Structures are given as C-alpha cells and as structure tokens.
Amino acid sequence: MNKILIPKTVPNKIPKTIGIPKGMLYYDYHILWENFFQNLGFEVKVSSDTNKKMINEGIMAAVDEACLPVKVFYGHVLDLASQVDYLFIPRIVSMVKKEYMCPKILGLPDMLRVSLVNPPPVIETTVNLRIKNNQIEQAIKEICSILQVPDYEGLKSWQAALQKQEQHERYLQSGHLPEGFPRVKDGFKIAVLGHAYNLYDAYINMNLLKKLHVLGAQVCTKEMVIPEEIEKFAGKLPKKIFWTFGKQLLGSGLYYLDDPEIKGMIFLASFGCGPDSMVGDLLERYARRGNQKPFMFITIDEHSGEAGLVTRLEAFMDLIQRRVS
Amino acid sequence: MKVTFPHMGHLSIVGKGLFDQLGVEVVVPPPITKKTLKLGIEHAQEFSCLPLKIILGNFIEAAELGADTIVTSGGVGPCRFGYYAQVHREILQDLGYHYEIIVVEPPDTHFSELIQKISYLSNGKSLFQVARALRMGWAKARAIDVIEQKVQQVRPREVRTGTADDVFQWSLKKIDAENEIKKIWEIQRKTLHELDGVPKDMEKTVLKIAVIGEIYTILEPFVTFDIEKHLGRLGVEVSRSIYLSEWINDHLFMGLMRVRSTKEAAQMASPYLRHFVGGHGRETVGSAVRYAREGYHGAIQLAPLTCMPEIVAQTILPVVSAEEEMPVMTIYFDEQSGEAGLVTRLEAFIEMLYRKNDFGKRRVQSERLFRN
Numbered sequence: 001m002n003k004i005l006i007p008k009t010v011p012n013k014i015p016k017t018i019g020i021p022k023g024m025l026y027y028d029y030h031i032l033w034e035n036f037f038q039n040l041g042f043e044v045k046v047s048s049d050t051n052k053k054m055i056n057e058g059i060m061a062a063v064d065e066a067c068l069p070v071k072v073f074y075g076h077v078l079d080l081a082s083q084v085d086y087l088f089i090p091r092i093v094s095m096v097k098k099e100y101m102c103p104k105i106l107g108l109p110d111m112l113r114v115s116l117v118n119p120p121p122v123i124e125t126t127v128n129l130r131i132k133n134n135q136i137e138q139a140i141k142e143i144c145s146i147l148q149v150p151d152y153e154g155l156k157s158w159q160a161a162l163q164k165q166e167q168h169e170r171y172l173q174s175g176h177l178p179e180g181f182p183r184v185k186d187g188f189k190i191a192v193l194g195h196a197y198n199l200y201d202a203y204i205n206m207n208l209l210k211k212l213h214v215l216g217a218q219v220c221t222k223e224m225v226i227p228e229e230i231e232k233f234a235g236k237l238p239k240k241i242f243w244t245f246g247k248q249l250l251g252s253g254l255y256y257l258d259d260p261e262i263k264g265m266i267f268l269a270s271f272g273c274g275p276d277s278m279v280g281d282l283l284e285r286y287a288r289r290g291n292q293k294p295f296m297f298i299t300i301d302e303h304s305g306e307a308g309l310v311t312r313l314e315a316f317m318d319l320i321q322r323r324v325s
Numbered sequence: 326m327k328v329t330f331p332h333m334g335h336l337s338i339v340g341k342g343l344f345d346q347l348g349v350e351v352v353v354p355p356p357i358t359k360k361t362l363k364l365g366i367e368h369a370q371e372f373s374c375l376p377l378k379i380i381l382g383n384f385i386e387a388a389e390l391g392a393d394t395i396v397t398s399g400g401v402g403p404c405r406f407g408y409y410a411q412v413h414r415e416i417l418q419d420l421g422y423h424y425e426i427i428v429v430e431p432p433d434t435h436f437s438e439l440i441q442k443i444s445y446l447s448n449g450k451s452l453f454q455v456a457r458a459l460r461m462g463w464a465k466a467r468a469i470d471v472i473e474q475k476v477q478q479v480r481p482r483e484v485r486t487g488t489a490d491d492v493f494q495w496s497l498k499k500i501d502a503e504n505e506i507k508k509i510w511e512i513q514r515k516t517l518h519e520l521d522g523v524p525k526d527m528e529k530t531v532l533k534i535a536v537i538g539e540i541y542t543i544l545e546p547f548v549t550f551d552i553e554k555h556l557g558r559l560g561v562e563v564s565r566s567i568y569l570s571e572w573i574n575d576h577l578f579m580g581l582m583r584v585r586s587t588k589e590a591a592q593m594a595s596p597y598l599r600h601f602v603g604g605h606g607r608e609t610v611g612s613a614v615r616y617a618r619e620g621y622h623g624a625i626q627l628a629p630l631t632c633m634p635e636i637v638a639q640t641i642l643p644v645v646s647a648e649e650e651m652p653v654m655t656i657y658f659d660e661q662s663g664e665a666g667l668v669t670r671l672e673a674f675i676e677m678l679y680r681k682n683d684f685g686k687r688r689v690q691s692e693r694l695f696r697n
Contacts, residue, residue, distance in 0.1 A: 065636050065657065091600060100403035103603040107637030110598045114644040126600065239411050239428075242402030272372050272631040274405045278412050281370035285415050299372075 004061050005117045006081040019084030019120070021076035022047045024069055024105060025092055027178075027196035032165035033088065039157035040149055045084050047076040050203035054079055059302060061115050068270045068301050069197045070104050070111075072204055077112060086147070087122045090139075094130035099244045102275055121146070172223040181209050187218040188320050191256035193249050193283070194268030195276075196223070198300065205268060206306045208298075208313075212266075215317045220262065222252035229255050246275040253283040257292055264294040264320045271301035294319050326425075327352050328446070329392035331380040334544035334569060335473075338501045339466045340396075345504060346458035347447050352392035354383035357547040361386055366660050368416050375548060375629035375659050376541040377409055381416060388422045396446065398576075399430030404604035404634055463582070464506045466570040468513040472496055475520045477564065480557025481532075482525040490554065492519050529560065532678055535616035537566035537609050538627040539635050542658055544569060549627055549656075550664040552671070559675050564621070566590065566612035567605065590615055597641050597648075606634030610641050617649035623678050624651060625671075630659040652678060 018037045020026060026033075026046075034044045047054075054075030061074040081087060091109050094100050104111075109124035125142045129135055137155065144154035177183050178200055190212060198205055199221060212219055222230075225248075234241060234251030241247040249267075256262045265287055269276035280297055287295040296316050298309070329352045330340050337353045344351045355361070357379060364385045365378030384395060400407030410428045417424050427442050447455045472493060479489040496516040503509050534556060542548050543565050553563045567587055574582045590611035591601070598610040613624050626642060628635035639655045646653040654674050656667065 063636060063640050065630065065639065093600065098401070100603070103403050103606060103633035103637055106403065106600055107598065107602040107606065107634075107640070110600070111637060111640040114597070114641050237411065238414070239399075239408070242407060274374070274631060274633040277370045277373040277631070278405060278408050281373065282412065282415055285419055289419070 003117050004057075004078060004115055006078075006119050008082075008118060015085035015121075016041075017043045017045050017084045018086045018088050018123075019045050019047070019080035020088045021073055021080055022049065023073035023076040023201070024108065024197050025101075027200045029165070031168045032161050035161035035164045036157055037088075039160055040147065040153060042147070045080065047079040050075070050201050055204075055302060062111075065272065066111075067104065067272045068204060069195070069201075070108070071302065072197075072201070073108070074112070074115070077116070081116065081119050084120055087120055089122055089124055091124055091126045093126060093128035094244070095127070096129065096244050097133065098130060098240070098242065099247065100130065100242050101245075102243060102273075123147075169223070172221075173226050175220075175224050177209065177219065177221065178223075181219075182213050184213065184216070184218055187216045188263045188317070188324065189220055189259075189261050190217040190320070191220045191253070191262050191265045192268065193222055193253055193256075193265065195245055195249075195270075195273075198268050198270055204270075205300055206304065206309050208268065208309070211310065211313055212317075215313060217317060220256060222248050225252040225255050233258070241279065243275040243279075246279040249276075250279050250283060253279075254286065257283075257287055257290075262293065263324060264296070264316065266296045266298060266316070268298050268300065271299050294323070326350065326394050326448075327392045328394045328396055329354055329384065329387035330396045331383050332357055332545065332547075333541055334546065335466075335469045335497065336544075336569060338469065338497065339462050339569065339573075341501065342465045342504070343458050343462035346461045347450055347454065349446065349448055352387050352390050354387040354392075355390070357383065357545070362660055368420060369412075372631050373412070374405060374632055376545075377405070377412065378660070379545075379548070380409065381413055384413060384417060384424065385420070385422065388417075388424065393423070394425040394427065396427050396429065399428040401431055402603065406604065461504070461506060461509075463570070463573065463578075464509045465500055465503075466573055467582075467584070468500055468509050469497065470568040470570045471513055472516050472520070474564075474568075475517055477553065477557070478562055479520050479523055479525065480554070481560045481562050482527065482529055484524040484526055486558055488523045489520060489557075492516060492523065532561045532623070532675060532682075533564070533621045534561045534675075534678075535564050535566060535612065535621050535624040536627060537612045537616070537624050538605070538638075539609075539629060539632050540567050540572060540605055542627040542629055543567060548629070548658050550662075550667055552625075552627070552667065555668055555671055556675075559671060561675060564616070566608065566616075597645050598638070602634045602637045604632065604634030606638045609635060609638040610645060613642055613645045613651070613653055614649055617645070617651035621651060622682055623674065624653045625674070626653060626655040628655070628657055630657040632657075652681065 020033055037044050050072055055072060057078050058071035058075030062071045089109050089112060092101050093106055123143055123146055125139045127139045140154045140158050141151050144151050209219055230248055230251030233254035234247045236254065241250055256265060267280045267283060269280050284295050284297060287293050327350045328344055332354055341351050341353055361382035362379055365382035369378045369381050397410050399410050410426050414426050427446060429442060476489045476493045483489050496512055499512045500509055503512065536543055556563050571584050571587060574580060574584050575587055580586055587608045590608045593614040594607045594611035598607050601607050609626060616624055626639060642653045
C-alpha cells in the first residue's frame with residue numbers, strides 16, 4: 001500500500017465544486033446525488049470514465065486483496081482529488097431496513113483516509129437506514145452543515161432529487177438500459193446480472209454489454225425488474241439475504257429463471273466479491289437444478305483478458321442458438 | 326436426532342459437553358485433515374472464504390458417520406458468515422445429504438423463533454437442565470482458554486520444546502471426558518499448577534506478539550499450520566485478540582460473565598476505523614491499538630483470503646502500526662497456503678522485531694533461535 005500525496009491547487013474563493021468519483025455506488029445513485037448538489041447551487045464534477053491509468057493508480061494505492069471495483073474507485077478518487085473543493089464519499093451502511101451494503105463499502109471512507117495525504121475536505125456522512133428510515137434526514141442535515149447551506153434548502157433539494165431518481169428507476173424498470181448502452185428489441189433475451197459498478201463500467205467488464213449486443217442478445221438486467229417482484233422472488237428463500245445488492249441479484253435472478261422468454265443467464269462478479277461468492281453460487285445451483293437455462297459465471301479482475309471473454313460469450317450464444325432452434 | 330456442528334479450535338469439546346448434558350446424541354466431525362479441505366474446495370464456490378469450505382467438509386464427513394442434524398451459528402450481516410448455513414444447505418442438498426439445519430442466531434422476526442429452536446434441541450428438557458448444560462459448556466470453554474493462555478506463556482520459555490503442549494493435550498482429554506463442573510475447575514487448577522512446574526529458562530528474553538484477525542482463522546490451528554506453536558518455538562509469547570469463551574460470552578451470554586470483551590477493542594478502533602464493518606474487522610483494528618498500548622512488540626493479522634471485513638482492517642492497519650509504533654504483518658490463508666512459506670515469514674518478522682527492539686542485547690538470542 002502506498003500513501004498518495006494529493007497536489008494542492010489554489011482553492012476557489014467560495015468552495016463550489018463537489019467531486020463525485022465514478023465508481024462503486026455512483027452507478028446506482030448518481031442521478032440522486034448530482035441533482036441534490038446541483039439544486040443547492042453547487043457544481044458537480046464527476047471523474048472521467050475508467051481508464052488504464054486509473055486502474056494502475058488504484059492498484060498501487062489499494063491493498064492487493066481488495067476487489068477490482070474498490071481499486072478502480074481509488075483511481076477515480078485520485079483523478080478528482082486535486083480538481084475539486086469537496087470529495088463526496090458517503091459511508092452508505094444501509095439503504096433498506098434490515099439490510100446492509102458490503103463491508104468494503106462500509107469501510108470505504110476509512111480506507112481512503114489512510115491512503116490519501118492532503119485530500120480536499122471529504123463529505124463522509126454515514127447513511128444507515130437499517131433500523132430507522134428517518135436517519136436520512138439527519139444525514140442530509142450533516143451534509144448541509146458541512147456545505148454551510150440551510151437545512152430546509154437541503155431537504156427541499158433532496159426531495160426534488162429523489163423524484164428525479166425515482167423517475168430514472170422507473171425508466172430502467174420499463175426495460176431500458178442506462179444511457180449510452182444500445183439495446184435491440186428482438187433477439188435472444190439474456191439476463192445479465194451483476195453489481196451496477198461492474199455491469200455499467202464498460203472498461204472493467206471489457207464492454208460486455210456491447211459485445212452481447214453485437215452477438216444478438218437482448219440484455220435484461222436486475223434494474224429492469226420492479227422491486228415488488230424482487231421482494232417476492234427473494235422472499236422464497238428460507239432466510240432473507242441481508243445484502244441489498246445480493247437480494248436484488250438473487251430476486252431478479254429467480255424472476256428471470258421463471259420467465260420462459262429468458263434464454264440464458266450470465267452472472268458477472270468481480271473476483272473476491274464476498275456476497276457474490278454466495279449469491280452467484282446459489283443462483284447457479286437453482287439454474288442447474290431444473291436444468292432450465294444455460295448459466296455462465298464470469299469473474300473479472302485486473303488480469304482479465306478480452307480474448308478469453310469473447311470466446312466464452314460466443315460459445316454461450318452458440319449454445320443458446322442451438323437450444324432455441 | 327444425531328447432532329453435529331462445525332469444528333473451530335476446541336469448540337468440539339465445548340459443544341459435546343453441552344449436548345451430552347442435554348441428552349442429545351452428538352457426532353463430532355472427524356478432525357480436520359487435508360481430505361476435509363479437499364471436500365470443501367471441490368463443492369464450494371471458488372472464491373468463497375476458507376471457513377465455508379472447511380466447515381462444508383466437516384458436515385460431509387460427519388454425515389458419513391450418521392449425523393442428521395446440524396447446529397450452527399449465523400448472523401444478520403454484513404459478513405458472509407451470516408449466510409453460511411443457507412449456502413451449506415443448498416450444497417449439501419445437491420450432494421444428496423439430508424440434513425436438518427438449526428441456526429442459532431439473532432431472530433429475524435420474533436424472539437420466539439430462538440426459544441423454539443432451543444427447546445427443539447433441548448429434547449424436552451426442563452429450563453433448569455438447559456441452564457445446567459449451558460453452565461457445563463461455559464465451564465469447559467473457560468477452562469480450556471485459561472489453560473491455553475498459560476500454555477502460550479510457557480511455550481517460549483520451556484527448556485524442552487513441547488512440554489507445555491503435552492500437558493495441554495492431556496488436560497484437553499481430561500476436560501473432554503469430564504461431566505461434572507467442579508471436577509473441571511479442579512482439572513484447571515491442577516493443570517495450571519503443572520504448567521508452573523514445567524522447567525523454564527527464565528533468563529530468556531521473550532517477544533510478545535498478538536495474533537489478531539478473523540475468529541475462525543485465529544482459533545482453528547489447521548488453517549494456520551498451528552501458527553502459535555511455531556511462534557512459541559521461535560521464542561514468542563502469544564496472545565489472541567479473541568478466545569472462544571470471550572466470543573461465547575459476547576454473543577450468547579450478552580456479556581454477563583466477567584471476561585475480556587471485544588466491545589472494548591471495537592471502541593479503541595476509532596479514529597482509525599470509525600464504523601462497524603461486519604465480522605471482526607473493527608475489533609481487529611481496535612485490538613492492534615490495544616496490544617500496542619499494552620506494550621506488545623508486534624501483531625500478526627490472520628484472515629482467510631477474500632475476507633471482506635479483514636481487507637478493510639488490513640488497509641487501515643499500516644496507519645495504526647505507524648501511529649502506535651508497533652509492527653503489524655498480515656497473513657492470508659487459503660487452500661494454497663504452505664507451511665514452509667509461513668515459517669519463513671514468521672522468522673523474518675521476528676528477526677526484525679529483535680533488531681528493532683534491542684539489537685546488541687538480543688543478537689545472541691536470535692542466533693540461538695536459528696541454531697535450533
């Protein structure tokens with residue numbers, strides 16, 4: 001692990017720029033976060049798309065055993081740190097009652113604090129809705145006091161941002177991929193399940209969605225399943241899954257296994273991902289038991305090669321083509 | 326009903342003592358061997374953590390001895406351990422083993438769930454008998470830990486290597502066979518006395534190293550190639566960040582007993598790690614702080630590869646090490662780990678500590694260390 005010195009820049013007279021690293025939970029909540037800060041009159045700066053340099057810097061900064069998304073997140077933070085007045089790295093402990101994020105997300109602000117020297121002020125507000133739902137207000141107030149804006153404005157801006165976020169979620173649920181990803185309407189329906197930070201970061205998954213698109217697959221993701229269905233299918237398990245994303249992956253996975261239109265399932269996990277080692281394994285077992293659908297488990301890390309992925313995807317699509325015809 | 330449970334250090338002695346008192350038939354899984362590990366690797370997901378694999382091996386081996394009910398512990402996240410039982414259930418089902426699995430964990434919906442599970446296990450025994458069984462389990466767990474703590478002190482100083490361990494093994498057998506609480510206390514007293522009498526080299530300078538990290542890895546010697554014995558042989562007095570009885574007290578008895586609690590360790594983790602991260606991640610960081618302030622010469626973090634809470638702790642430990650001025654080393658274990666590599670790393674770490682602490686005086690010691 002290396003300590004990384006952030007070069008000091010001349011701070012603006014009125015600190016106005018908020019940096020949001022484009023990694024981890026960004027893909028799930030960026031509409032909410034960006035709108036929230038913009039409504040308050042701040043300028044939001046998002047780090048650029050993941051690139052080779054970021055990954056290399058992330059690998060140097062993080063411990064070897066951390067998973068790829070965490071290393072990539074380090075890279076994004078380093079990319080932003082010297083250009084912004086505040087870094088937004090909240091500690092998201094839980095977004096849903098009785099559920100958790102993964103331990104690495106819980107520890108992210110602490111992990112970054114020990115490797116960055118001289119970073120700009122970090123907004124590392126804790127969000128923990130595991131027990132009480134109203135904790136979110138407290139978190140907003142905390143952010144407001146850091147940014148020195150009145151609480152009521154913060155809450156108002158939050159409500160407006162929340163609407164945008166819900167609107168975006170509804171858009172995805174109606175069968176769309178996020179902006180920038182092509183999707184055909186005809187073709188084999190393939191469920192591609194994975195954490196948003198793996199699935200929608202085209203660099204670290206080596207353009208998986210585009211490759212599938214070219215091979216004639218119509219990609220279905222966990223974001224396209226409405227929450228009620230996810231709850232219903234995840235509820236079939238004897239014990240509730242306590243990771244929010246784990247629950248979503250398993251719930252939508254079971255939903256898609258049940259859907260006759262879905263011809264195959266791909267599970268995308270980063271190497272060493274704790275929840276996925278269990279959720280992915282369970283899903284694979286369920287898929288195999290009924291001998292219902294072809295299932296492929298793709299693991300990515302910083303050593304993944306593109307050629308290997310292409311071969312596997314082609315073989316998978318060939319298999320589906322044969323089964324269907 | 327033939328009950329089995331996972332191995333974790335000397336847990337089997339405690340579990341057997343408890344279920345014997347309840348009149349429940351127990352099948353203790355065969356001791357963990359390479360074969361156990363192999364069974365686990367074969368059937369579990371490749372990057373699931375090592376305890377999951379070994380425990381799976383335990384269950385398969387126990388099933389072959391006729392066990393039909395698993396009693397294990399769980400949790401509500403975010404550490405993977407909380408979902409072990411469910412994954413084990415599915416794997417065992419696919420393999421064709423028919424197990425009833427009872428998970429003793431914080432209840433999800435209502436407290437009656439837990440009571441129901443306990444009364445099912447207690448086989449219709451009265452509350453008094455259940456309490457007696459719990460006391461028996463506690464007495465055994467505590468006795469083993471008290472004795473082992475003494476063994477950890479004697480090991481580096483004993484004149485003939487292995488004397489303390491012989492005494493320890495003998496006492497474990499005695500404790501395992503005993504079913505009267507008073508007798509267990511007596512064994513504890515006797516063993517401690519015997520350990521006092523082991524010939525020791527009191528002139529020897531001994532390093533004090535804390536073993537911190539993930540509970541299963543710390544407690545189960547199979548995983549770590551019995552790291553404590555290696556350390557003892559290399560002239561190190563060892564203390565663990567968590568002992569089985571402390572875990573039992575924290576989790577099952579709600580801290581009623583007067584033993585060291587991991588809660589203090591968790592509090593000491595701040596400001597380095599300001600939030601709970603699941604498992605024993607925060608306790609690992611806090612223990613490092615605590616041991617550094619108690620004057621320990623170094624700490625070794627042990628964890629299974631891909632363990633999420635320990636990765637967070639590992640990231641933070643270098644800063645703790647620098648601020649609290651105590652060297653810390655992290656060692657991960659998985660099915661690829663080898664004993665020779667481990668010993669080399671330990672020797673290097675210890676050599677470094679000797680030099681760091683007092684080069685001139687202890688040089689003789691370190692030379693003797695390597696002649697052995």
